[in-house]
Amino acid sequence: MVQWVPAFLRERVKTILSVGQRRRGALRERIGRLQFEFLVGRGLRPEHYLLDVGCGNLRGGVHFIRYLDPGHYYGIDKNPERLDQGRREVKRLGLADKHPRLVQIEDFNFQALNHTFDYALAQSLFTHLPLNSILRCLVMIEPVLRPGGEFYATFFETPTANPTWPRSHIPAWMGRSS
Ligand SMILES: C[S@@+](CC[C@H](N)C(=O)[O-])C[C@H]1O[C@@H](n2cnc3c(N)ncnc32)[C@H](O)[C@@H]1O
Numbered sequence: 001m002v003q004w005v006p007a008f009l010r011e012r013v014k015t016i017l018s019v020g021q022r023r024r025g026a027l028r029e030r031i032g033r034l035q036f037e038f039l040v041g042r043g044l045r046p047e048h049y050l051l052d053v054g055c056g057n058l059r060g061g062v063h064f065i066r067y068l069d070p071g072h073y074y075g076i077d078k079n080p081e082r083l084d085q086g087r088r089e090v091k092r093l094g095l096a097d098k099h100p101r102l103v104q105i106e107d108f109n110f111q112a113l114n115h116t117f118d119y120a121l122a123q124s125l126f127t128h129l130p131l132n133s134i135l136r137c138l139v140m141i142e143p144v145l146r147p148g149g150e151f152y153a154t155f156f157e158t159p160t161a162n163p164t165w166p167r168s169h170i171p172a173w174m175g176r177s178s
Helices: 009-040 062-069 081-090 131-144
Strands: 050-053 073-077 101-104 117-124 143-156 167-174
Touching: 009 117, 050 062, 050 131, 062 073, 062 081, 073 081, 081 101, 081 131, 117 131, 131 143
Parallel strands: 050 073, 050 117, 073 101, 117 143
Antiparallel strands: 143 167
């Protein structure tokens, strides 16, 4: 990208790009930690099992993986490349011995994991999905939550039917009583 920029502007462009990268890195770290601190505040403990729906390249996942007992983090995503980025991140951060389970699932068929969960999270997923997919996810998550298990998701709240209305990004939760 920097190739076709006139020489006198190249250094300036490089500086701007690297500032942008640093900002994105800082934001990634902040949102990643936010999700982690939110669930810990809600009672997540190392011995719990967590399902991270639409885990992407593990922005929050790396924090959960570090905290949870080995094999207790399950991340699913429809995008295999994002999962591969996540796997590289796990290696880079020396978390391989935590044995996170990263599985490609596109249709919310969580039962394919053959596991049940104390907590489930969909961070920045519903904000990108049509209503039908959100409903499908909610229906499919219920059978894999343990008694008392909790599912949290972030979504955009629009006070009117106008989708261009300024939006706030708020967390919500669904619990499963015992
Ligand atoms: C904005 S990213 C958020 C990733 C992660 N939760 C985070 O906080 O960084 C949304 C992720 O949802 C995934 N996704 C979208 N639709 C999906 C679906 N139907 N099933 C599973 N993952 C999906 C995308 O591939 C993407 O990685």
